[in-house]
Amino acid sequence: xxxxxxxxxxxxxxxxxxxxxxxxxxxxxxxxxxxxxxxNIFQTSVFLFYISIAKISGGTAxxxxxxxxxxxxxxxxxxxxxxxxVSVSTTAVALALVIKIYKSxxxxxxxxxxxxxxxxxxxxxxx
Amino acid sequence: MKDDVIIKTIxxxxxxxxxxxxxxxxxxxxxxxxxxxxxxxxxxxxxxLLALVWGSAEARDRFSxxxxxILNSVGALIYTGIGxxxxxxxxxxxxYGKLPFHSPEEGNHLGMFGxxxxxxxxxAAVMATIFFEMSxxxxx
Numbered sequence: 001x002x003x004x005x006x007x008x009x010x011x012x013x014x015x016x017x018x019x020x021x022x023x024x025x026x027x028x029x030x031x032x033x034x035x036x037x038x039x040n041i042f043q044t045s046v047f048l049f050y051i052s053i054a055k056i057s058g059g060t061a062x063x064x065x066x067x068x069x070x071x072x073x074x075x076x077x078x079x080x081x082x083x084x085x086v087s088v089s090t091t092a093v094a095l096a097l098v099i100k101i102y103k104s105x106x107x108x109x110x111x112x113x114x115x116x117x118x119x120x121x122x123x124x125x126x127x
Numbered sequence: 128m129k130d131d132v133i134i135k136t137i138x139x140x141x142x143x144x145x146x147x148x149x150x151x152x153x154x155x156x157x158x159x160x161x162x163x164x165x166x167x168x169x170x171x172x173x174x175x176l177l178a179l180v181w182g183s184a185e186a187r188d189r190f191s192x193x194x195x196x197i198l199n200s201v202g203a204l205i206y207t208g209i210g211x212x213x214x215x216x217x218x219x220x221x222x223y224g225k226l227p228f229h230s231p232e233e234g235n236h237l238g239m240f241g242x243x244x245x246x247x248x249x250x251a252a253v254m255a256t257i258f259f260e261m262s263x264x265x266x267x
Contacts, residue, residue, distance in 0.1 A: 012220065053219060 015049035032098045032108045036091060043087045050076040050083075138180045145173040153247040157239045163246025170247065171254025178255075183262055195252050195259075202249025209241050 006013070022045060025038025054076035062071040098108055105113050149169035156162030178186035210221045218225030223238025225231075 009214070012214070049220075 011049065011052040015045045015052070018045035018048065021045075030110045032101065032110060035110075036094045036098070039094070040087070040091060043083070047080050047083060047087075050080050134180055138176060142173055142177065145176070146170055149173065149247075149251070153243050154240070156243045157236065163243040164250055166243075167247040167250025168254060170251040171258075174251070174255045175258045178258060178262070183259060187259065190255060192259075195255055198248055198252035199256065202245045202247070202252065205245030205248070206242055209238055209245070213238070 019042055022038045022040070022042030025041065026035055029035055029038065054073040056070055056072055059070040059072040060068045062074045101113065102108050105116055107113055107116075146169075149166045151166075152161040152169060153163055153166030156166065174186065174190055177189065209223075209226075213222045213225050214220055216225045216227060221238075221242070223231075223235045226234035226238050228234045228237060
């Protein structure tokens with residue numbers, strides 16, 4: 001029963017492991033580009049999860065033809081098609097923000113930027 | 128804009144109605160047009176209206192940074208939590224019919240409603256976060 005529960009849902013565990021790798025990159029890395037890579041891994045894990053739960057063993061593409069008896073569920077696939085576009089656009093916005101940050105601070109390390117902006121506000125308050 | 132009596136009074140009258148309408152859109156999303164995203168954006172826009180009329184500092188007093196950060200995560204936790212409860216009770220991820228209610232139909236209704244509430248909370252909190260973070264530097 002327990003073995004069946006663990007082995008029968010192996011795509012759940014794979015997606016969870018991939019999601020945690022991405023989450024680790026987001027919260028532990030100081031480099032902003034590495035954070036964006038972490039966000040991308042996180043999103044990819046969600047895509048793989050939704051696509052894998054739509055698969056039926058022996059199922060084919062949802063098109064009517066003679067030999068087809070079972071069809072995969074097309075709804076999560078369409079949902080993830082939209083999510084991939086959203087993912088690409090969030091990556092583009094994040095990279096544009098990182099370029100802006102690099103131009104104004106000369107660094108993409110988060111802790112350096114934070115100490116710089118704290119100094120800046122302190123200077124402005126002193127004036 | 129901070130001393131404008133008309134804008135302040137109208138905002139004070141409108142805010143509860145905007146938030147009630149957001150809750151209505153979230154609760155109605157299961158059967159009709161609407162849902163967690165739309166209702167969450169309406170509730171988030173009520174907080175943004177508060178910040179526009181009274182200023183970011185006053186809005187942050189009423190909707191604190193800490194509360195906002197907690198809400199960001201709680202919504203996502205409700206969503207994945209309901210999905211995980213379905214897995215524990217022997218279904219697939221988000222298979223509401225397996226939730227421990229009297230019948231699968233009731234599980235479908237309440238599970239979907241719970242998901243909408245989770246999405247709505249996260250979207251409202253994230254809208255407020257984006258607005259406050261973007262307007263931080265230029266406020267003073």
